[in-house]
Amino acid sequence: MLLEELTAIAEKTRSERKEISVRCCMSSGCISSQAEEIKKALEMAVTEKNLGEKVEIRQVGCMGLCGKGPIVSVESEGLIYSDVTPENAASIIDALAGGKAVASQADPTHPFFTRQMLVVRSNGGRIDPDKIEDYIEAGGYSALYRVIHEYAPDQVINEVMKSGLRGRGGAGFPSGLKWSTVAKAKGDRKYIVCNGDEGDPGAFMDRSILEGDPHVVIEGMAIAGYAVGASLGYIYVRAEYPLAISRLQLAIKHAKRIGLLGDGIFDSTFNFNVEIRIGAGAFVCGEETALIASIEGRRGQPRPRPPFPAESGLWGRPTLINNVESLANIVPIINKGGEWYASLGTEKSKGTKVFALTGKIRNNGLIEVPMGITIRQIVEDLGGGTPDGKKIKAVQTGGPSGGCIPVELFDTPVDYESLMKVGSIMGSGGMVVMDEDTNMVDVAKFYMEFCVEESCGKCIPCRVGTVQMLNLLKMILERKATIRDLEALEELCEMVQNTSLCGLGQTAPNPVVSTLKYFRNEYLELLQPLPGEIIA
Amino acid sequence: MAVTTLKIDGKEVSANEDETILDVAFQAGIKIPTLCHIEGLTDIGACRMCIVEVAGSNKLQPACTTKVKDGMEITTQTARLKKYRKMVLEMLFSERNHVCAVCVSNGNCDLQTLAVEHDLTHVRMPYLYPKTEIDASHEWFALDQNRCVLCQRCVRVCDEIEGAHVWDVSGRGVQSRVITGLNEPWADSDTCTSCGKCVQVCPTGALSNKGKATGEMTKHREFLPYLAQRRHDHK
Ligand SMILES: Cc1cc2nc3c(=O)[nH]c(=O)nc-3n(C[C@H](O)[C@H](O)[C@H](O)COP(=O)(O)O)c2cc1C
Ligand code: SF4
Numbered sequence A: 001m002l003l004e005e006l007t008a009i010a011e012k013t014r015s016e017r018k019e020i021s022v023r024c025c026m027s028s029g030c031i032s033s034q035a036e037e038i039k040k041a042l043e044m045a046v047t048e049k050n051l052g053e054k055v056e057i058r059q060v061g062c063m064g065l066c067g068k069g070p071i072v073s074v075e076s077e078g079l080i081y082s083d084v085t086p087e088n089a090a091s092i093i094d095a096l097a098g099g100k101a102v103a104s105q106a107d108p109t110h111p112f113f114t115r116q117m118l119v120v121r122s123n124g125g126r127i128d129p130d131k132i133e134d135y136i137e138a139g140g141y142s143a144l145y146r147v148i149h150e151y152a153p154d155q156v157i158n159e160v161m162k163s164g165l166r167g168r169g170g171a172g173f174p175s176g177l178k179w180s181t182v183a184k185a186k187g188d189r190k191y192i193v194c195n196g197d198e199g200d201p202g203a204f205m206d207r208s209i210l211e212g213d214p215h216v217v218i219e220g221m222a223i224a225g226y227a228v229g230a231s232l233g234y235i236y237v238r239a240e241y242p243l244a245i246s247r248l249q250l251a252i253k254h255a256k257r258i259g260l261l262g263d264g265i266f267d268s269t270f271n272f273n274v275e276i277r278i279g280a281g282a283f284v285c286g287e288e289t290a291l292i293a294s295i296e297g298r299r300g301q302p303r304p305r306p307p308f309p310a311e312s313g314l315w316g317r318p319t320l321i322n323n324v325e326s327l328a329n330i331v332p333i334i335n336k337g338g339e340w341y342a343s344l345g346t347e348k349s350k351g352t353k354v355f356a357l358t359g360k361i362r363n364n365g366l367i368e369v370p371m372g373i374t375i376r377q378i379v380e381d382l383g384g385g386t387p388d389g390k391k392i393k394a395v396q397t398g399g400p401s402g403g404c405i406p407v408e409l410f411d412t413p414v415d416y417e418s419l420m421k422v423g424s425i426m427g428s429g430g431m432v433v434m435d436e437d438t439n440m441v442d443v444a445k446f447y448m449e450f451c452v453e454e455s456c457g458k459c460i461p462c463r464v465g466t467v468q469m470l471n472l473l474k475m476i477l478e479r480k481a482t483i484r485d486l487e488a489l490e491e492l493c494e495m496v497q498n499t500s501l502c503g504l505g506q507t508a509p510n511p512v513v514s515t516l517k518y519f520r521n522e523y524l525e526l527l528q529p530l531p532g533e534i535i536a
Numbered sequence B: 001m002a003v004t005t006l007k008i009d010g011k012e013v014s015a016n017e018d019e020t021i022l023d024v025a026f027q028a029g030i031k032i033p034t035l036c037h038i039e040g041l042t043d044i045g046a047c048r049m050c051i052v053e054v055a056g057s058n059k060l061q062p063a064c065t066t067k068v069k070d071g072m073e074i075t076t077q078t079a080r081l082k083k084y085r086k087m088v089l090e091m092l093f094s095e096r097n098h099v100c101a102v103c104v105s106n107g108n109c110d111l112q113t114l115a116v117e118h119d120l121t122h123v124r125m126p127y128l129y130p131k132t133e134i135d136a137s138h139e140w141f142a143l144d145q146n147r148c149v150l151c152q153r154c155v156r157v158c159d160e161i162e163g164a165h166v167w168d169v170s171g172r173g174v175q176s177r178v179i180t181g182l183n184e185p186w187a188d189s190d191t192c193t194s195c196g197k198c199v200q201v202c203p204t205g206a207l208s209n210k211g212k213a214t215g216e217m218t219k220h221r222e223f224l225p226y227l228a229q230r231r232h233d234h235k
């Protein structure tokens, strides 16, 4: 493959485009509500109306407004249809020929769309994830070309450093620093691992990227491979994501076929291959050392760090492990430069972040927003408040490792440090809105149940501590607990946070700690008096 | 390997950089409580009894798996560490049925000794006591899951020293159980050589020789460092 060939593919694809593209979301969410039938209905309508010359129906990835899916968009006309059904789909085509669409429409000028800033999701909802030509037409693989032919490996790392990108898998570790550690580590072989285990309940940011734009992740991995000196990458995807897996498989096949993966990429000496590994759905396998054990074919259990994977990872070799969204940021960073990326966001949190906005909120779905936006802007402007006018009470971020942010603190900007300061974390991007009817002790119990289920059982504090914390939460909810039990719960939280082996245990108490911090009264109200104690 | 100096509990010690905090503390005569660690097997940092404070880091580190670094300042006994260790033990006693009075290892049990050392006089949490199995199918040995603390010493000794890899852990979280073979009765394991190493390294009465009455089971572990050294020299 040469640059001219890449350009030729892009031009040919562009010239074959029809005047009007009707885009039909074909990601897991919309498929589960009949997107396939809708696409067929759209295609039939085009044939019936004899519009085949002018109109094409294309499958695309997630467009974000998942709560109102299936979504169909006609960008050239500035139209977004929501809650489309196989029955009303044909009317969308009628509308193109002067008729009237009966499908409901979303307002593309609503802040839900206009306040977003699409960097990693810029191709999502625009290209057909199964067609490498679509990706190339959108500029795909030219970053890889430039990197191989115009950058020394340390220049690539420098660009990532300059961008200020931090890991999107939850911990927010500076990616450039990680890359340079792996590049400097000694090893006869190095590996890239893309972490697509995405196990937080309710989170689907990474799934939508893998389903909607698999090549941007593959290209990001290849660039990482070039930068740190690795020629093999693994994408670890959970088995519950069959569509993401099949789209990745196809994408890898296509990239190999035209020489964008394999030996001597772009006529250079750089070789890079990508393989998929499928996880069996244990949350803990998203933890990097457990994930590595799982790829090696061992029981997916974490081990103490150091040594960090950057020094000793897969089969004891230096391994760069990055989250899907982190890697999806690489191509835009190379294309537009580290400085451009660093101009987005706040001083210490650069770029954008994708969130899965769910819960008691009008517009639920995926949003990509610049770092530094406030919780209030997300919830009120993009999210449009609660669907039934109830009062919002709190927002939970970071899933089972995170915490609840009460409405009084909604002006907190979304950046790593600020969220930490208010007792939550950025996490991987789950954002659950809770209204006045939500019982916060119940919320804490929900997340603790999850941790009990998902604890691997290797270390004592997490294995037993999570069960005991859950027992105490249940006792409180059943109005069987006293202040002594609450004290025991708080002691347990502290012990489990400080002594557990891996992040799962270390963060498992967070939902309890943060609800206790902001909603202590809800706990106290449920307590029983101690024997002999009189409560006024 | 570079030689470094560091401080443990205020005492200056020298060490090689490939040594763990636990190794170096032991050589300096400083005792750090351990449970999953046993001399001669690879450490896995599972029990968390050996956590220590390292100056400059707010994260507690397990002494058994953390390598020393030049200039480290380590504290092994603080009120906080003692409290956490005691709670970890409390967790174990609340998890499974450790009624010492009726155990073959009464008086010779690492868990019991730790509990005494840490003043663990009672358990504040509800007992979980899951229904667990006893496997007495082996001709000479018995496994009582009620006493198992999931330290994986049996798993490691059988794999690393005997080379038979009979043991493994199945399930996860509190559902974790040690298993023999493909989760079959011990007697049906094709690979068990009946060497008895697993029984000897087990810290509690979970693995014992058959025919022992309460308190009669004592363990002999002298073989382990010796065999481990021989294996090491061979490599
Ligand atoms: C219990 C647990 C689960 C995790 N799950 C994921 C996950 O599903 N996806 C992910 O990218 N990182 C996950 N992580 C974080 C990874 O260990 C690791 O930090 C991350 O993949 C590094 O990539 P990044 O620097 O690009 O964020 C998890 C961590 C813990 C402790
Ligand atoms: S903290 Fe929990 S998940 Fe992590 S190693 Fe310990 S038991 Fe396993």
Ligand code: SF4
Residues within 6 Å of the ligand: B157, B158, B162, B164, B165, B166, B167, B191, B192, B193, B194, B195, B196, B197, B198, B199
């Ligand atoms: S008796 Fe020996 S071979 Fe058999 S399980 Fe125990 S350690 Fe392994």
Ligand code: SF4
Residues within 6 Å of the ligand: B147, B148, B149, B150, B151, B152, B153, B154, B155, B178, B198, B201, B202, B203, B204, B206, B207
């Ligand atoms: S059987 Fe004994 S050695 Fe094996 S894990 Fe249980 S307590 Fe440890």
Ligand code: FES
Residues within 6 Å of the ligand: B033, B034, B035, B036, B037, B044, B045, B046, B047, B048, B049, B050, B051, B062, B063, B064, B065
């Ligand atoms: S002895 Fe170190 S964690 Fe068990």
